[in-house]
Amino acid sequence: MIIVGGTATNGIDERLSKLLGARLVKVEHKVFPDGESYVRIPSSLSGEDVVLVQTTQPPQDKNLMELFLMVEALRDIGASRITAVVPYIAYSRQDRRFLDGEAISIKTVLNLLRSLGVSTLVTVEPHHQESLAYFEGEVKVVDPIPSLAREVKKFVKNPFVLGPDRGAMGRAERLARELGCRFSFLEKERDRHTGEIRVRSSNLGSLKGYDVVLVDDIISTGGTMVEASKIAQSLGAESVSAVGVHLLLVNGAYARLKEAGIREIMGVNTVVPSERVSLVDISDQIAVRL
Numbered sequence: 001m002i003i004v005g006g007t008a009t010n011g012i013d014e015r016l017s018k019l020l021g022a023r024l025v026k027v028e029h030k031v032f033p034d035g036e037s038y039v040r041i042p043s044s045l046s047g048e049d050v051v052l053v054q055t056t057q058p059p060q061d062k063n064l065m066e067l068f069l070m071v072e073a074l075r076d077i078g079a080s081r082i083t084a085v086v087p088y089i090a091y092s093r094q095d096r097r098f099l100d101g102e103a104i105s106i107k108t109v110l111n112l113l114r115s116l117g118v119s120t121l122v123t124v125e126p127h128h129q130e131s132l133a134y135f136e137g138e139v140k141v142v143d144p145i146p147s148l149a150r151e152v153k154k155f156v157k158n159p160f161v162l163g164p165d166r167g168a169m170g171r172a173e174r175l176a177r178e179l180g181c182r183f184s185f186l187e188k189e190r191d192r193h194t195g196e197i198r199v200r201s202s203n204l205g206s207l208k209g210y211d212v213v214l215v216d217d218i219i220s221t222g223g224t225m226v227e228a229s230k231i232a233q234s235l236g237a238e239s240v241s242a243v244g245v246h247l248l249l250v251n252g253a254y255a256r257l258k259e260a261g262i263r264e265i266m267g268v269n270t271v272v273p274s275e276r277v278s279l280v281d282i283s284d285q286i287a288v289r290l
Contacts, residue, residue: 001290002045006054006070007037008063010269012087013053015283020290022051027070037062039069046078051290053085057271058248060090068112075117083120084113085286087142087270088246093218095131110135122289124270124282125171125217125245140289144245144268145171147280149178152213152243155264160210160237162186164228168216175215175243186228208236219244219267222253226260239263249273 005013005026017024028040052070056063067086074082091105106127111134113121120138125145132139152159152175163172163185176183184204212232214225219242229240240262247267254275257265266278 001049001051004041004045004050004052004070004074006052007039007066008055008057009053010055010057010087010272012055012085012269012281012283012286015281016051016053016085016287016290019283019287029066031062037066037069039066039073041070041073041077044077045074047080049081049083050074050079051083051085053087055087055270056090057088057246058250064090064109068116071113071116071118079117081119082117083122083290084118085122085290086113087124087268087282087286089123089126092127092131095128104134106131107134122286124268124286127217128167142282142285142289143174144280144282144285145174146178147282147285148243148245148266148268149175151266151278151280152179152241156211156213156239156241158209158211158238159213160184160207161213161215162204162228162232164214164216164224171215171217175213179213186231204231204235206236207232209238210236211239211241212237213241213243214262215243217244218246218248219253219257219265220248221251222249222256222260225262226256229257229260229262233261241266243267246271247273247277247279249275249277 001022003017003022003024007029025043030038054067091109094105122140124142159179159181161172161176161183163169169185172183225242232240241264242262243266268282269279
């Protein structure tokens with residue numbers, strides 16, 4: 001096995017190389033003046049079992065395109081098998097057709113990876129695990145919840161896990177199980193045309209004395225977490241923290257979360273935002289799946 005470190009790895013490629021005792025090859029890359037990407041695999045990998053590491057955090061289009069270029073290059077130079085470790089898969093939220101004529105973006109991404117030559121896909125906490133069925137190869141999913149729970153225990157005393165919507169209920173239940181506490185979820189409605197979000201409680205009851213831990217897979221603009229935090233505080237929460245696996249934190253999300261009274265913001269290093277947040281290294285869990 002040879003680890004190939006792509007153009008966006010957040011150090012996961014180097015840690016996997018050390019954990020697995022595998023040779024590491026770093027991809028050479030640059031951007032031409034017109035904005036197009038150039039990549040080169042600077043090693044002969046003919047007949048080798050290759051693990052390519054590339055996350056697709058912002059800028060998503062650039063990192064995705066470079067992922068496609070690297071897979072094609074590896075196949076062309078004769079790699080016998082390509083495993084793609086894509087800790088965060090961009091375009092995963094559009095996994096079905098909500099309005100007539102919409103593109104199912106995750107289907108396109110996964111179909112391209114498979115057609116280019118990826119045999120096995122390894123990813124961390126996908127938005128909807130069912131959408132990975134679009135990839136017609138082997139899929140391995142890494143669960144970050146146990147690692148996140150160990151860190152959450154360091155700053156909460158009396159936790160109550162709250163999913164900001166029904167879709168987060170499974171994650172809330174898993175985190176609550178790790179923390180040994182209760183959990184519930186809120187109801188969220190999103191306008192498909194305007195994107196406006198409405199969050200409301202559903203017979204949640206008092207949260208007085210609890211350290212509420214909001215959990216979701218992606219925190220992007222932070223709008224959902226802000227509304228959930230307001231509800232938790234209105235119900236008497238002692239404190240509110242936000243745990244998101246993939247912390248995109250775009251358009252001033254970090255400041256918005258802090259202004260909403262969220263004490264801690266935590267995720268894993270599938271995405272590394274510019275703000276200083278608590279990030280858990282997921283490399284150990286990925287190594288186990290290889």
